[in-house]
Amino acid sequence: MRELLQRLAQYAHWAVFLILELLAGIMLFRYNHYQQSVWLTQANAVVGRVLEWKAGMLSYVGLGKRNAELTERNIVLQMEATRLRRELGAAQPDSTDTDSLRAEALNGARLIPAQVVANSVRRDDNYLTINRGSADGVCPEMGVLSGTGIVGIVGKTSPHYALVMSVLNTQSSISCRLRGTEYFGYLHWQGGSPLRAYIDDIPRHARFEVGDEVETSGYSSVFPAGIFVGRVAKISDSADGLAYRLEVELSTDLANVRDVCIIVRDDAEELDSMIVEN
Amino acid sequence: MLVGLIIRLILMLALAALQVLVLNDVHLFGYATPMLYVAFLLRFPLNTPRVGVLLWAFLMGLTVDVGSGTPGMGAAAMTLAGMLCQPLLRVMSPRDATDDIVATPHSMGRMTHFHYVAILVVVHHAVFYLLESFTFHHPIPLLISFASSALLSLVLIIVFETLRLPKA
Numbered sequence: 148m149r150e151l152l153q154r155l156a157q158y159a160h161w162a163v164f165l166i167l168e169l170l171a172g173i174m175l176f177r178y179n180h181y182q183q184s185v186w187l188t189q190a191n192a193v194v195g196r197v198l199e200w201k202a203g204m205l206s207y208v209g210l211g212k213r214n215a216e217l218t219e220r221n222i223v224l225q226m227e228a229t230r231l232r233r234e235l236g237a238a239q240p241d242s243t244d245t246d247s248l249r250a251e252a253l254n255g256a257r258l259i260p261a262q263v264v265a266n267s268v269r270r271d272d273n274y275l276t277i278n279r280g281s282a283d284g285v286c287p288e289m290g291v292l293s294g295t296g297i298v299g300i301v302g303k304t305s306p307h308y309a310l311v312m313s314v315l316n317t318q319s320s321i322s323c324r325l326r327g328t329e330y331f332g333y334l335h336w337q338g339g340s341p342l343r344a345y346i347d348d349i350p351r352h353a354r355f356e357v358g359d360e361v362e363t364s365g366y367s368s369v370f371p372a373g374i375f376v377g378r379v380a381k382i383s384d385s386a387d388g389l390a391y392r393l394e395v396e397l398s399t400d401l402a403n404v405r406d407v408c409i410i411v412r413d414d415a416e417e418l419d420s421m422i423v424e425n
Numbered sequence: 426m427l428v429g430l431i432i433r434l435i436l437m438l439a440l441a442a443l444q445v446l447v448l449n450d451v452h453l454f455g456y457a458t459p460m461l462y463v464a465f466l467l468r469f470p471l472n473t474p475r476v477g478v479l480l481w482a483f484l485m486g487l488t489v490d491v492g493s494g495t496p497g498m499g500a501a502a503m504t505l506a507g508m509l510c511q512p513l514l515r516v517m518s519p520r521d522a523t524d525d526i527v528a529t530p531h532s533m534g535r536m537t538h539f540h541y542v543a544i545l546v547v548v549h550h551a552v553f554y555l556l557e558s559f560t561f562h563h564p565i566p567l568l569i570s571f572a573s574s575a576l577l578s579l580v581l582i583i584v585f586e587t588l589r590l591p592k593a
Contacts, residue, residue: 159476160475160476160479160508163476163479163480164479164508167479167480167483167500167504168501168504168505170483170497170500171483171486171487171497171498171500171501171504172497172501173497174490174496174497174500175496175497175498175501175556177496178496178497187490187491187496188496189492189493189494191491194445194491194492197442197445197446198445198492201445201446205450265494269452270495270557271557271558274494276494310494
C-alpha cells in the first residue's frame with residue numbers, strides 16, 4: 148500500500164500539470180461568457196488601477212500628435228458647420244429636420260464619458276478596458292462610441308472598470324445598414340488591418356457604390372440607428388455568390404482611441420423583452 | 426524558506442509588471458513582442474519539487490494573462506515550459522553537476538545555457554501563439570510573430586542573465 152502511494156506521489160506532477168493546463172484551457176474558452184466573473188480580466192480593480200496609471204503616463208507621450216489630430220478635426224467640423232449653416236439657411240422651412248434627426252438618433256439614450264485604460268488591436272480577439280464600471284451605471288451589452296464612430300460593446304463590468312469587446316474582435320457582430328437605404332447586414336472583423344471590417348449579406352438588388360456611408364441600423368438595443376461606422380471601400384461577392392460582401396473602412400482608428408462614451412438606452416430592456424416575446 | 430518564497434513572489438510580480446507596463450507595448454517591426462517572464466523558470470534549482478515549479482510557472486503565466494488581457498494563454502504556455510524545464514536541465518547540465526544546480530551560463534557553459542533557454546522560449550512562444558490564433562487562418566503572420574518574438578525574447582533573456590551575473 149505504502150509502495151503504491153509512493154509510486155503515485157512520483158507521478159503527482161503529471162496530475163498537477165494536467166489540472167493546470169485544463170484550468171488555462173477553461174479560462175481561454177470561457178473568456179467571452181458574460182456569466183464568468185470579471186476577476187481574471189484587465190477590468191479587476193487592482194489591474195485596472197495599474198493600467199489606468201500607465202494610460203495616464205502614456206497620454207503625455209502622444210500629446211503632439213493628438214493636438215494635430217484635434218486641429219484637423221476642428222477644421223473639418225468648421226467646414227462642415229459652415230456648409231450645414233448654408234444648407235440650413237437655404238431650407239429654412241425644414242429647419243427642424245436636423246434637430247429631429249439628431250434627437251431621433253439619441254432617442255432615449257444617455258452618454259457616459261469614459262477613458263480607455265487598456266487597448267489592443269493586434270490580436271484576433273481584441274478588448275478594451277475603460278474606466279467606468281457598474282458603479283457608474285455601466286452594464287453588459289451597452290454600446291461604446293468614440294467621437295468618430297463605434298468602438299465596441301461592453302462585455303463585463305467590475306465596480307469601476309468595464310471590459311469592452313472591440314469591433315476588432317472576430318466574435319463581434321454589429322447590425323449595420325447603408326445610409327439612406329434599408330439594406331442591412333452584420334459587420335464582422337476577420338483580423339488583419341484594424342481599419343478594415345466586412346459586411347456580408349447585402350442583397351444583389353441593392354444599389355450603392357464605393358464610398359457610400361455605413362451606419363448602425365438600430366435593429367438591436369445596443370446602438371441607436373444612424374451612428375457612423377465607416378465607408379464602403381470595396382465591393383465583392385459573398386462566399387455563396389448570392390449576396391454582396393462589402394469591405395468597410397472603419398471611421399474609428401481603434402489603435403488610437405482614448406476618449407469614448409457609453410450609450411445608456413433607457414428603453415433597451417423594453418426593446419429586448421419585445422424581441423424575446425416575438 | 427518563507428523569505429525565499431517572498432523573494433520569488435516579488436520577482437514574479439516584478440517580471441509581470443515589466444511585461445504588462447513596458448514589453449507588451451513593444452511591437453518591433455509590427456510583429457515582435459518580447460516575453461521576458463519566461464526567464465522566471467531559470468530561477469529554480471534542479472531539486473525543487475516539480476509540483477512547486479509547475480504551480481509557480483502557472484501563477485507567473487496567469488499574472489501576466491490578467492494584466493495583458495490574454496485569457497489562459499500565458500498560463501498554459503508557462504505550465505508546459507515549467508513541466509519541461511527540469512528534465513531538460515537534468516539532461517543538459519554537466520555530468521558532474523550537483524543536484525541543486527541552477528541554470529546559469531556559468532554552471533552549464535555559455536553555449537549549453539543558450540540552447541537551454543532557446544528551447545524553453547520556443548516551447549513557450551509556440552504554445553502562446555498557437556493558442557492566440559488557433560481559430561485563425563493566417564499562418565504566415567502567425568509564423569512571423571512567433572519567430573521574431575521568440576528571437577527577441579531569447580536575446581533579451583540572455584542579455585538579462587549575463588548582466589545579472591557579471592562574474593559568476
